[in-house]
Amino acid sequence: MNNIDIANLIFPEVSISTDEIFARYPKRNLKEGQMVTRFAPSPTGLVHIGNFFQAFISYNIAKNTDGVLFLRIEDTDRKREKVEAKKVLYDVLDNFEMKFDEYQTLDGEDVGDYGPYVQSQRVEIYKAFAKKLVSEGKAFPCFCKKTEGKEDVLKLRETKFSEDDEKEYDPCRDLSYEEIKKHIENGDSFAIRLKTKNQGNERIKFNDLIKGELEAKANAKDFVILKSDGTPPYPFAHAIDDTLMGTTIVVRGEEYIASTPAHIELFEALGFKQIQYCHNPLIYKLNELGNRRKISKRYDPESNMMYFCENGYPKEAVFEYLLNMINSGFEIWRKNNPDKSWKEFKFKPSQITTVAPIFDLVKLNDISKNVIVGICGEELYKNWLEWAKVYDIELSKVLEKERDKFVAVCKMDRDGKPKPRKDIFNYAMMKEKFHYFFSSPVTFAIEEQDKEKANEFLDAYRKDFKMPASNEEWFENVKTLAGEMGYATDNKLYKANPEQFKGNVAKVCEFVRLAITGEKDSPTLFTIMEILGEEEVKERLNIRF
Numbered sequence: 001m002n003n004i005d006i007a008n009l010i011f012p013e014v015s016i017s018t019d020e021i022f023a024r025y026p027k028r029n030l031k032e033g034q035m036v037t038r039f040a041p042s043p044t045g046l047v048h049i050g051n052f053f054q055a056f057i058s059y060n061i062a063k064n065t066d067g068v069l070f071l072r073i074e075d076t077d078r079k080r081e082k083v084e085a086k087k088v089l090y091d092v093l094d095n096f097e098m099k100f101d102e103y104q105t106l107d108g109e110d111v112g113d114y115g116p117y118v119q120s121q122r123v124e125i126y127k128a129f130a131k132k133l134v135s136e137g138k139a140f141p142c143f144c145k146k147t148e149g150k151e152d153v154l155k156l157r158e159t160k161f162s163e164d165d166e167k168e169y170d171p172c173r174d175l176s177y178e179e180i181k182k183h184i185e186n187g188d189s190f191a192i193r194l195k196t197k198n199q200g201n202e203r204i205k206f207n208d209l210i211k212g213e214l215e216a217k218a219n220a221k222d223f224v225i226l227k228s229d230g231t232p233p234y235p236f237a238h239a240i241d242d243t244l245m246g247t248t249i250v251v252r253g254e255e256y257i258a259s260t261p262a263h264i265e266l267f268e269a270l271g272f273k274q275i276q277y278c279h280n281p282l283i284y285k286l287n288e289l290g291n292r293r294k295i296s297k298r299y300d301p302e303s304n305m306m307y308f309c310e311n312g313y314p315k316e317a318v319f320e321y322l323l324n325m326i327n328s329g330f331e332i333w334r335k336n337n338p339d340k341s342w343k344e345f346k347f348k349p350s351q352i353t354t355v356a357p358i359f360d361l362v363k364l365n366d367i368s369k370n371v372i373v374g375i376c377g378e379e380l381y382k383n384w385l386e387w388a389k390v391y392d393i394e395l396s397k398v399l400e401k402e403r404d405k406f407v408a409v410c411k412m413d414r415d416g417k418p419k420p421r422k423d424i425f426n427y428a429m430m431k432e433k434f435h436y437f438f439s440s441p442v443t444f445a446i447e448e449q450d451k452e453k454a455n456e457f458l459d460a461y462r463k464d465f466k467m468p469a470s471n472e473e474w475f476e477n478v479k480t481l482a483g484e485m486g487y488a489t490d491n492k493l494y495k496a497n498p499e500q501f502k503g504n505v506a507k508v509c510e511f512v513r514l515a516i517t518g519e520k521d522s523p524t525l526f527t528i529m530e531i532l533g534e535e536e537v538k539e540r541l542n543i544r545f
């Protein structure tokens, strides 16, 4: 009895050959330089910033080479809840308008010729290739209990290819046909393992598009390629899918470098052309002591891409920040090309940073302020409303009902101004920032020692208050009254002899601002007054601090 008999014995249900499968996946017709990349997330219910970072690199490589980007869902781990998790993934990708050339819709329809784009629908394919390897004597069924579950896969991922690692041959690698038959007749479950051809002392070299040539100990372990439930661990599914789907560059996190020798042996065993890898650095954060640690799901809300959706960061800001992390040249390019879209910034995989980028929310906020300041008022209103419709329904109703008012709010100190205010970095902060347009202020940022003077001034100011016709008129009125009440109307005079005055005009403007907004600092007060209208302004001037 030979290996073909063993293959037929353990896979009686697999009738399709690997040639027939290859015939379903014709070679892609690529022009010189075109790259095929993919994003291959496992739907876990959360899109980690590190994964999104890879997706974004893949997206850029495809875009920069006029190539193809596809989405493959790696969901063979059946223990995880999938439907909701997939929805979260698609929502995040939609939010960032991350467009794929090929993918499967949430309704299960494949768009593209290389599907199914969901691994749990490809089990027949993995089995056919496993059967082929068994029939060639390159893989074998393993009946040991330890191959149950996924522990073994996890071990493989963590394997460190150090000098003193020994080969790990599995005891089942030499079972005879009769022994296997007995197990099958007993109904024993089995996994399939690769029969490594290495002895444990070989080293291999492989090329990484970011890190250059790497050297490591070759794989010398009979690792699992098909679990006892018939699903493939990552390496086997990766080798088969990326080959059939015509991927030319695999962008993945550098935690996969350790298991790359095993992947290389698999490609060889399967007779596949070795794929190009691009292992991107992981994202770090600095802790309070300034030490680096990996950005973590547990401590860093911003490690979850949903954070940026929920807080209403414009996607361009996030993309610009990611480009900053990918390539340090982006910052200079941005300075030299302030009006260009980030999409025009091109980089090669070899230019991706090899140094772990540090995530810094303050820096992202700065970038975001710059992005938002470039948006006109109408657009800002639209974005704010779109965001509110998803994350704050009540707010969205108010914004819609009082459209004109809030468009005017969004235009304040922005449209047509040579130096627009740069103080908004996300849509979630706008309600609080502009709270005084939603209701009269209830708290006032006034200092205790100013209260008496403020009350005195406002008493006089509100007496004959009429809505001024212009900013100039408003200021003139305040100035005249201030002068009459003993405030300096000339700042030079005031600076020379401050003790001769109750204060300066800036101080009384602050009193009016405090009454109307509750804040010491705000966009142009006259504009705020115009938006609120005469009645409301009068009402607010009645305040006694």
Ligand code: GLU
Pocket (backbone or CB within 6 Å): 039, 040, 041, 042, 051, 074, 238, 250, 251, 252, 253
């Ligand atoms: N599903 C794997 C992960 O999320 C994909 C890795 C890869 O891109 O090859 O880590």
